Every structure is written in C-alpha cells, then in structure tokens.
Amino acid sequence: MRFDIPEPDASARLAARQRLAGLVKPLGALGTLEELAEWLSAAHGSVPPRPLDDVRVVVFAGDHGVSASAEVSAYPRQITAAMVRVFLSGTSGVNVLAAQVGARVRVLDIAVDADLPDVPAQVRAFKVRRGSGSIDVADALAPGQAEQAFRAGMAVADEEVDAGADLLIPGDMGIGNTTVAAALVAATLGLPAAEVVGGGTGVDEEGRARKVAVVEAALTRATGRFTDPFDLLTALGSACAAATAGFLVQGAARGVPVLLDGVFSGAAALVARDIAPGAQRWWLAGHRSTEPSQHYALKALGLRPILDLGLRLGEGSGAVQAVPVLRSARAVLADMGLLADLA
Numbered sequence: 001m002r003f004d005i006p007e008p009d010a011s012a013r014l015a016a017r018q019r020l021a022g023l024v025k026p027l028g029a030l031g032t033l034e035e036l037a038e039w040l041s042a043a044h045g046s047v048p049p050r051p052l053d054d055v056r057v058v059v060f061a062g063d064h065g066v067s068a069s070a071e072v073s074a075y076p077r078q079i080t081a082a083m084v085r086v087f088l089s090g091t092s093g094v095n096v097l098a099a100q101v102g103a104r105v106r107v108l109d110i111a112v113d114a115d116l117p118d119v120p121a122q123v124r125a126f127k128v129r130r131g132s133g134s135i136d137v138a139d140a141l142a143p144g145q146a147e148q149a150f151r152a153g154m155a156v157a158d159e160e161v162d163a164g165a166d167l168l169i170p171g172d173m174g175i176g177n178t179t180v181a182a183a184l185v186a187a188t189l190g191l192p193a194a195e196v197v198g199g200g201t202g203v204d205e206e207g208r209a210r211k212v213a214v215v216e217a218a219l220t221r222a223t224g225r226f227t228d229p230f231d232l233l234t235a236l237g238s239a240c241a242a243a244t245a246g247f248l249v250q251g252a253a254r255g256v257p258v259l260l261d262g263v264f265s266g267a268a269a270l271v272a273r274d275i276a277p278g279a280q281r282w283w284l285a286g287h288r289s290t291e292p293s294q295h296y297a298l299k300a301l302g303l304r305p306i307l308d309l310g311l312r313l314g315e316g317s318g319a320v321q322a323v324p325v326l327r328s329a330r331a332v333l334a335d336m337g338l339l340a341d342l343a
Contacts, residue, residue, distance in 0.1 A: 001150075003276040006255050008042035016041035016048075016333060023336045032306070036284075036329035043257045043282065048333035055103035055323055056160045057094060057169040057316040058247060059087055060153070062111030062240035064176030065134030066214055081114040083173050087315075088119060094171055094315035101323040103169070105316070108156065110149060111174075111239035126152040128239040135183055135236050136217035146233035146242045150275075153246025161254045167323070168251045169286070170244045171316025172264040178291055179211050181267035183218045183236045185293040187226040188270045189300055193219060196293035198263075199312075229274045237271070244268035249275060252282035259326075261319040262289035262312065266297035273301060284326075286319030287311055 016038045021027060028034060040049035063080050086092045087107035090099075098105050109116055109124045113131035116124060128149045132140040141149075160168060182196040193215035199208055222235035233242045245268045251258040253276070260269055260283055273280045280301050288294070288305035290312045298305065306322040 001275065003249060003253050003279070005252050005276055005278040005281070007278075008039075008281055009045035010042065012045045012047055013038050013042035019047055019333060022338050022340060023332070024339055024342065025336070030332060033325070033329045033332055036306070036326060037333045039284065040257065040326065040330055041333065043255070049330050050166065052166045052323065052327055052330065053102075054164045055098075055101065055167045055169065055320070056163075056165040057098055057103055057105045057171050057320060058156055058160065059094065059105065059107040059171035059173050059315055060110050060240045060243045060247070061087075061107055061173040062109070062238055063113035063131040063174055064180050064238055065132050065138070065140065066136060066179050067176035080174050081112050081116060084109055084112060084116060084119060084123065087173070088123070092315060093313050094317040094320065097317050098320045101320055103320050103323060105171070106160075107173070108243075110152065110243045126156065126243070128152065128243075132238045135180065136214045136221065139235050140180070140238050141234045141242070143234065145239060146230045146237065149239040149242035150230070150233075150246035150249075153243035153248075154250040156243070157247045157250035157254065157256075161251070161256050165256060167326070168247070168256055168258045169261060169316045169319045170247050170258070170265045170268070171261060172240060172244065172314050174238070174240055177240075177264045177314060178293075179214055180236070180238050180241060181263045181291070182211070182293045183215045184232065184241065184267040184271060185297050186215060186219055187222065187232060187236055188274070189296055191296060196296060198291040198293065229271045233271060240264075241268045241271070245272035245275060248272040248283065249279050252276065252279035255282070258283045259286045259319045259322060260284065260303070261286055261316045262314055263291035263294040263297075264314060265319075266294040266301075269301055270297050284322075286322040289318070
C-alpha cells in the first residue's frame with residue numbers, strides 16, 4: 001500500500017508563532033498551549049485554527065486469544081462483548097467523559113468472540129473474525145485479515161471525516177489488549193518483554209510475570225517477522241490493532257488531526273507509522289498511560305502526552321480529557337489581544 005500523506009502547513013505554523021509572540025503576555029508564557037496552538041494552525045492551514053466542534057471517538061472492540069489461554073487480565077474475556085452493549089447504552093467511562101466535551105462515541109465489533117445478534121447491524125458491519133489467535137502459540141490473524149482490518153479502519157475514518165469530524169480519537173476495548181500492545185511495541189522497537197509489560201487491568205506481580213512470559217514466547221515464535229508491518233500484525237497483533245492503524249493512517253491522509261489515547265493506540269500508531277511514514281505528523285498524544293510500552297511508543301513517535309492523570313481505562317477515555325486543552329490552545333490565538341493594540 002502507498003499513501004499520500006500531506007504535509008502540515010509550515011507557513012501557518014510560522015504565522016501562529018509570530019502571532020503568539022505578539023499577544024498580551026510574556027514570550028512563551030503559555031508553554032504547551034502555545035506549542036499546541038502552532039500545531040493546530042499547521043494542521044488546519046489557518047491562524048487561528050478552526051474550532052474543534054465535531055470530535056469523534058471510535059472504539060474498536062475485539063477479543064485476544066491470550067486472554068483465553070493465559071491469565072493475563074484481571075477480568076474474563078466475556079467482558080468485551082458485555083462492554084459493547086454498555087457503549088451502546090451510553091454509560092461506559094468514555095461515554096460519560098466524552099459527553100462532558102461534546103464528543104460523539106461510536107463502537108464497532110471488529111473481532112469480539114461472540115456473534116452479538118442483539119446489537120445494531122452497523123456495529124458489526126466491519127467484523128473481521130471472532131477473537132484472535134493466542135500470540136504465544138499461534139498467529140493472531142489468518143493471511144489477509146490484517147489488510148482487511150486495516151482497510152476497515154480506513155473506511156471508518158473516511159466515514160467520520162465525511163460526516164464532519166474536526167478531530168478523531170481511536171478507542172479500544174478488548175480483554176488482553178495490553179499484552180498484545182506490549183508485544184507489538186517490543187517487536188517494533190527491539191525491546192525485551194520485561195521492559196514493556198505492565199499491570200494492565202490491575203494484575204498482581206504474579207499476573208505480570210505471566211504476561212511477560214506470554215510476550216517472550218510470542219516474540220520468540222514470531223522471530224524474523226517484525227519488519228513487514230502487516231506480517232507483524234498477523235503474527236502478534238489483532239484485527240483491532242490493524243483497524244486502529246488504518247484509522248490513524250487515513251485520518252492523516254485526509255488531513256484531520258488525530259488524538260491518540262493510551263497504550264493500545266500507541267502500539268497501533270507505531271505500526272501505522274511504518275505503513276505510512278509521515279502520518280505521525282497528524283497525531284497528538286492525549287495522555288500518559290500507566291503502561292510502560294506506551295512510553296516507549298510515544299518516544300519513538302516523537303510525541304509528548306498532553307495530560308498525565310494516571311489513567312489506564314482505555315476506550316479513548318484519556319484522550320477526550322485533552323480536548324478542552326486543545327480548545328484552549330485555539331482560543332489563545334483566536335481571542336487574546338495584541339501588545340500592539342495596547343494604548
């Protein structure tokens with residue numbers, strides 16, 4: 001696959017920097033808000049940037065084989081299917097938090113290990129498979145399914161952008177997500193399992209040791225398959241990770257800012273960058289996860305988290321908390337007075 005990723009507007013970035021220097025404040029006094037204001041100006045090609053009125057969260061839901069074959073989570077895999085219904089009811093964590101900033105939430109069954117006949121057909125429209133293989137002993141996906149899921153994520157991004165999205169946020173739901181994310185980050189960056197595996201949903205040290213063993217076994221089994229992004233997703237990823245990567249790449253290709261959430265979207269972003277170099281110029285990191293693999297992923301992507309609230313829920317919940325910060329950054333450029341106008 002080849003992608004034509006546009007360059008953010010360097011002239012708009014420079015114009016934003018010049019305007020910030022002339023506002024009624026000391027030079028650089030608004031810190032990160034000024035950096036974000038410049039970034040948004042470059043993304044939108046205008047000073048001030050356009051309002052971020054239409055924010056859209058897409059939660060990619062799916063199960064991972066490691067959650068059935070190994071005790072890597074504090075919760076059973078059946079939670080994934082149950083949570084799809086919670087998202088639809090509007091009472092999940094991300095639903096509640098997104099409502100505070102006026103963001104819309106959409107959930108998609110990409111690979112839930114259940115048929116979910118009771119949920120709307122559009123939720124299942126992009127389903128690739130039921131669950132995934134347990135990456136310590138088998139490939140996560142069958143041949144061709146990584147590309148299928150990636151294209152599904154692209155199509156979803158197109159739908160959201162065509163519907164008016166000003167900002168895209170990838171969310172995730174799937175028991176075993178952090179184990180898969182750790183494997184992808186370790187494989188991509190050449191890191192040992194023990195450095196990237198965290199506590200996930202809250203496992204104890206014995207649980208973390210089991211996760212480390214699973215990731216070590218997965219990395220050993222898939223040795224030699226880390227350079228091709230789609231082969232990597234097939235071996236160690238999941239349909240959800242591939243769909244998230246497609247979502248991130250197509251958001252960039254359409255020139256729409258994307259706000260990454262936690263560890264899972266960070267891992268998918270690493271793979272997405274290798275599929276479409278330059279796409280990372282359109283991404284921001286919403287918050288710092290408690291998972292160590294996210295730290296390594298963001299460092300490799302050159303991204304600094306906007307917030308650090310100790311969150312580890314996933315779902316897109318951390319990224320939506322950063323939306324007011326982005327809106328404030330825009331307001332600085334749009335509404336602050338100029339030193340030149342002082343009497």
